[in-house]
Amino acid sequence: EVQLVESGGTLVQPGGSLRLSCAASGFSFSDYWMTWVRQAPGKGLEWVANVKEDGSQKHYMDSVRGRFAISRDNPENSLFLHMYSLRAEDTAVYYCARERTDSSGYFQNSYFDSWGQGTLVTVSS
Amino acid sequence: QSVLTQPPSASGTPGQRVTISCSGSSYNIGINNLKWYRQLPGTAPKLLIYSNNQRPSGVPDRFSGSKSGTSASLAISGLQSEDEAVYYCAIWDDSLNGHVFGTGTRVTVL
Numbered sequence: 699e700v701q702l703v704e705s706g707g708t709l710v711q712p713g714g715s716l717r718l719s720c721a722a723s724g725f726s727f728s729d730y731w732m733t734w735v736r737q738a739p740g741k742g743l744e745w746v747a748n749v750k751e752d753g754s755q756k757h758y759m760d761s762v763r764g765r766f767a768i769s770r771d772n773p774e775n776s777l778f779l780h781m782y783s784l785r786a787e788d789t790a791v792y793y794c795a796r797e798r799t800d801s802s803g804y805f806q807n808s809y810f811d812s813w814g815q816g817t818l819v820t821v822s823s
Numbered sequence: 824q825s826v827l828t829q830p831p832s833a834s835g836t837p838g839q840r841v842t843i844s845c846s847g848s849s850y851n852i853g854i855n856n857l858k859w860y861r862q863l864p865g866t867a868p869k870l871l872i873y874s875n876n877q878r879p880s881g882v883p884d885r886f887s888g889s890k891s892g893t894s895a896s897l898a899i900s901g902l903q904s905e906d907e908a909v910y911y912c913a914i915w916d917d918s919l920n921g922h923v924f925g926t927g928t929r930v931t932v933l
Contacts, residue, residue: 735924742926743860743868745922745924757920759921806917809913810858810868811870814867
């Protein structure tokens with residue numbers, strides 16, 4: 699059974715830093731792109747970043763590029779999101795998800811087939 | 824402000840058919856494959872449709888997706904009370920070089 703378990707969410711002051719982790723099990727972690735999605739309280743889903751199977755390719759949403767860094771440790775089956783210069787608008791539940799490529803073979807057509815339960819990040823003084 | 828626009832709400836009575844639209848552009852729906860996710864209150868989202876119209880195993884055939892040009896839709900037939908949730912379309916946007924979610928549609932079963 700695929701399991702994704704996020705951790706690391708907490709209360710942090712504006713301008714602060716935080717590292718989120720996602721522990722994966724039940725599948726061959728190194729065979730999949732992985733992604734982070736967030737959801738601010740009472741708001742919709744917002745894709746944050748993703749990383750290729752071997753970590754060689756990464757993409758970010760505009761508002762976090764340069765402030766957040768996605769990384770992975772394949773031997774440890776772990777995904778990370780390093781968050782710097784945090785702002786109030788970064789307050790959200792952060793989900794990690796597995797990306798699966800469809801029959802087209804293009805990563806652009808991948809979908810999120812398994813999700814973690816989320817971890818809450820609150821940026822406030 | 825998402826590049827994918829959905830109506831904020833939709834409703835129907837049990838057994839009815841409800842359709843949710845998702846409007847995009849030539850940078851996303853026009854060229855890439857659309858997904859639909861459902862989020863029940865207090866839970867993580869769940870995949871409903873991928874590749875525009877494919878259902879993962881375990882998703883009932885009451886859910887169907889379609890795409891035409893730069894728009895897409897999700898249809899729920901035989902509406903049930905447990906279908907009350909927020910539904911999101913999602914896709915890769917070539918101009919943003921990243922995934923994007925739609926604004927979300929809350930479905931209410933009357």
